[in-house]
Amino acid sequence: MRFFLPLTGIFVVAGARLFAEGFDRPVPQAQSATAEFWYALACLMLILSMVAVQWLVSRR
DSSP states (O other): OTTHHHHHHHHHHHHHHHHOOOOOOOOOOOOOHHHHHHHHHHHHHHHHHHHHHHHHHHHO
16 A cells, blocks of 8 residues: 555656646737726825825824
């Protein structure tokens, strides 16, 4: 029994390597104009919220 488990592990690893596929690197997709608009809007809102927090904190 003590020889059965290591041999089983070897066969499982060897079988997995035989049937494994190679890694295909994903192709990046171009951004649309709509996505760029919403990203720009989100950046502006983040900056405005940081300014508002700074203004509130400096008043204390």
